[in-house]
Amino acid sequence: MFRTALRNVLAHKARLLMTTLAVMLGVAFVSGTLVFTSTLSDAYAKGAAKGFEGVDVAVRPGGDGGDDLRGPSDLPRELLDRLGRVPGVASATGAVSGFAALADKDGGLVGEGWSTQGGNYDAGPDGKKEDPRYDLRDGRAPLRSGEIALDAKTAGRTGYGVGDTVRMSVNGPVREEKVVGVFDTDDGSVAAGGTLVLFDTATAQELFSRPGHYSEIVLTADDGVSQRELEKRVEEVLPEQAEATTGRKLADEQARMIEQGMEGMRTGLLVFAGIALFVGIFIIANTFTMLVAQRTRELALLRAVGASRRQVTRSVLVEALVVGAVAALVGLLAGVGIGAGMRSLMGSLGATVPDGPLIVAPSTVVASLVVGIAVTVVAAWLPARRAAKVPPVAAMGGVHAPATPRGLLVRNTIGALLAGAGTALVLYASGIGMDDGKLPMSAGAGLLVIGVFVLTPLLSRPVVGAAAPVLRVFGVSGRLARQNAVRNPRRTAATAAALMIGLTLITGMTVIAGSVQKGIDKLATAAIKADYTVSMANFLPLSPEVEQTLAKEEQVTALSPLRNSPSRIDGDYEPLTGVDGEALDDLLELDFTQGTIEGLGGEKVIVDAATAKRHGWKAGSSFDVVYEDGERGELTVSGVYEGNEMIRGIMLDTATLDPHLEQATSMQVMVKTADGASDAVKASLEKALGDNPAILVQDKKDLSEDIAQMFTMMLNMLYGLLAMAVIVAVLGVVNTLAMSVFERSQEIGMLRAIGLDRRGVKRMVRLESLVISLFGGVLGIGLGVFFGWAAGELISGSMPTYELVLPWGRMGVFLTLAALVGVLAALWPARRAARLNVLEAIKTE
Structure with a gap:
């Protein structure tokens, strides 16, 4: 029977070709996805590990700030000096980093917005020290305000070189800087298509932190001192608001984060591969059903000469196994090509992918072969079972018995039950809300699709x-x-x-x-009644200077920032939104269920209905609040409005909130103009802001x-x-x-x-x-x-x-x-x- 099955495969090569192609495409998608994501994960992980090669121990802010909700403070210069004297420390380097948007020669934003970073080059007090994190390829290190160094990949993409003047922004205002150096880096965000701009340490502190403070201190160990040993020595001199981590642990954490980031992409792509394979099941089942029907006489003769039902079933399943194995193997090879092609495609679309070998993991090979063979054999099982039921007397004629009315009745009954149950679940889920309805909705959709498929002969x-x-x-x-x-x-x-x-x-x-x-x-x-909203391209906070610049424009009739600040209310975290209470009514259309917007100001706030319901507030309610700087106060609800996805939360006047903020930055600024929204007005506002590529002016x-x-x-x-x-x-x-x-x-x-x-x-x-x-x-x-x-x-x-x-x-x-x-x-x-x-x-x- 085994030899018979192999002969049947060879005899029906043309008829099995489409089935093989269907399985091959599905398997190629699976293996291509696994190869592509494994390759990216490995390349980024190795790049991250390489980036931490010069880091034995990193010291970062941490610990509990008590009532201060602003998070841990940056690390002072005194701590850098103290760590430099710890036995076993070969060098101690202070690092500062933050967002820095660079404009290309056409005025457009370079990089991906989220990965456009700035940092410091630590050249030492005399300006002659080499920063071990960066290898200068051309020029020198930035030593004073107005000078920067660019990473080599960004310099290559933009055409900037030593001596060029570039336009850039950190938090809103346009800055013009002179490129004095070009450096190489293993920074992962640069490898992914981002940019890295380095300033001298004093300028970087002014832009991203505060004078004399660092966001991180990087330590290298003397020969013979292990990372773990150095970490223990450093922890003995650290204050409570700082924590030490070995470079190896940081690299492992980075690799884990990269793997988790790839997981979403991998899952999404595999879902579509699964859909393709699911569709392929119908083709396989159809193919083997037709093959069985066309070989009724042959199968009946096998039964007549002594083959059992089990042997006939196995014969058909062996055919499916051979087809599945061939398709899976070819699909695996095609998938390797697809994985390589996807990496090249990302590069051609502008996303820089780190160099590295193509990774074909053993799990990828096993998964591809198992999926291809399993899908084919499972899909062929029902036709194989049908084949075994061919009676030997059918050898007398060539026509296989059609489906009986009873068989169709059973199929239609099952299909109706599945479709009915699926429809009921979907309708039930649609009425109970997003949180509780997702699972029953998915289950109902699956049952309904299967039910409709079972009913398709009737339909x-x-x-x-x-x-x-x-x-x-x-x-x-x-x-x-x-x-x-x-x-x-x-x-x-x-x-x-x-x-x-x-x-x-x-x-x-x-x-x-x-x-x-x-x-x-x-x-x-x-x-929104405002004509424009102004925000950063990566939606980080705007400098107060942007708000001040817009307020000076003659055509601006009303303006309000939206400042975000953490607070603690009733022991729970609750965000506060600072606004201009006098201008807000001209900029937002709020539907009040209690009170009005008129009372907004001083210690009076307006609250969205969901937040009010959660806390049991109504117009006139008072509550205690702990601001981000740890100061306490009491606020009174003057109005309750219907919130939505864009406007919600607790709003209070900036005059009340600003004294508790370390920096009065805004997530966006809403603007109303005398002439309304038009291309001319928009161009005028953008010009007033310096035609800044980092700032979005949107109507x-x-x-x-x-x-x-x-x-x-x-x-x-x-x-x-x-x-x-x-x-x-x-x-x-x-x-x-x-x-x-x-x-x-x-x-x-x-x-x-x-x-x-x-x-x-x-x-x-x-x-x-x-x-x-x-x-x-x-x-x-x-x-x-x-x-x-x-x-x-x-x-x-x-x-x-x-x-x-x-x-x-x-x-x-x-x-x-x-x-x-x-x-x-x-x-x-x-x-x-x-x-x-x-x-x-x-x-x-």
């Missing part, structure tokens, strides 16, 4: 039948195509289901993304476009990933049609013999493919809209402005693509059917 007849009036236009070919599509509803259902799953996901995600975008757009329009339209751009990018990524599932579905349609043509060779020969020409045969196969694809498309779009609506009901609990948006245009495009899939998938099978030799086809058994 295929009425849906395909609805296309009859259109198909009649094509004459005999159209009528035959409809009859062929409903002749074997299980096969039609399995073929359409593959396409259905892909379109369900695509449609559902499109509905959700469009609806959320519309909700946020309404939120911004309804909540409501810009905010909406930012949101739209984010969702568009997300959807494009999802469309690209789901294209894999659609490609697999196309292979399924091609495979089904090709095998169906082979199965109906005699029938096609008879049609040719009684007058149906080659063009008519081609048209028949194409129309059959078109009907099956549109059937899958209609089911997928219908399910996608339902899931999009249900998910929207879940989201609307936390976003009151959420509004269901049905993207009719895109759904039309999806249906057209489903039709195109049908037409393209039928090209080869239709050509093959038309070229059948009439006499040989008639003699086919």
